[in-house]
Amino acid sequence: MAVYQKLLVAIDLTEEAPLVLDKAMAIAKVHAAEVALVHVVEPVGYAYGGDIPMDLTELQDQLDKAAREQLQAYGEKHGITSDNQIVVVGRPESEIHRLSEELNTDLIVVGSHGRKGFQLLLGSTANGVLHGAKCDVLAVRIDT
Template sequence: MSAYKKMLVAIDLTEEAPQVLDKAKTLRDTHGAELLLVHVVEPVGYAYGGDIPMDLTELQDQLDKAAKEQLGKYGEQYGVAKEHQIVTVGRPESEIHRIAQEQGVDLIIVGSHGRKGFQLLLGSTANGVLHGTECDVLAVRIH
């Protein structure tokens, strides 16, 4: 197996994120790789199905700002430069695939709750990332 050069860590900014970040930091240090931190904010309109005739721009901007601040804290804690911290808006699987391809990533690291049965059939971000990417994917078990 060749060493990884550029790793993308997709986190959801919950209290579980450090479990994924700790694993990513270990791999970065082992391989001497570059680390990108990515968080995808889903569009506010998705939550409402686009049925509410309101301008949700201000709410979306607040969510984006909060995500950038939290990602910045993780970046500082784990030694990831600002230019390698990416907050974007969209569907998580699609955005992670897009960024990985644009940035020439050779490993994507995501958290996984290890769902089974119906929950697995309904899909998860980790499962969505796994199917459709051209590089390796590491799903870190969340405890």
């Protein structure tokens, strides 16, 4: 059985985030592992195709601030230190892979909606994380 020393828990700050975090914290407790909590804010330009001729800096800053506040609340609730509460801007899969390597984690925990058919072919964050990770990945199934 693998012994995990450091977990990277990637949450999307939706109502399902506590399910993913609770599962990760249970694993961390069993292994006496350190937990790093991350949320990746996608650049606002991605959502609009990057073709909007306006400055979106203020909107991006507001999204970043809101994410930090939510992550801090989860971190405080679960005893995760502030230096292990990470908000970054970028593509979720890429940033999760980068952070996992940077922090030397041995387990990444993400939520998965268990999509099928065309939705599966289109991909998901969990699928993207799984296929590029250099450590174990636990996809916590979220029934929708």
